[in-house]
Amino acid sequence: MAGSSHGHTPAAWTGVIIAFIGFCVAGVFMVADNPVGFWAGMAVILIGGALGGAMKLAGLGTPNEPDAVVQARANAARSEAEAESVA
Numbered sequence: 001m002a003g004s005s006h007g008h009t010p011a012a013w014t015g016v017i018i019a020f021i022g023f024c025v026a027g028v029f030m031v032a033d034n035p036v037g038f039w040a041g042m043a044v045i046l047i048g049g050a051l052g053g054a055m056k057l058a059g060l061g062t063p064n065e066p067d068a069v070v071q072a073r074a075n076a077a078r079s080e081a082e083a084e085s086v087a
Contacts, residue, residue: 015052
């Protein structure tokens with residue numbers, strides 16, 4: 001997973017942070033027995049997910065194609081395997 005940048009994107013960070021804030025808001029208002037505040041927090045959670053998804057569609061998520069470093073590592077591993085099979 002370290003080479004795939006799984007979750008290490010602006011879209012992922014933004015969506016999770018906003019959803020976490022909504023979770024905290026909903027939790028506080030649930031304890032305070034305030035249904036309107038609770039549902040407002042739940043709406044913030046949904047907004048965080050939608051915003052993260054929109055940012056991913058805008059190109060701020062995990063890239064579909066591997067970057068140059070991942071490609072170079074794959075080529076090096078392939079070359080090493082071919083060299084061992086020849087020897």
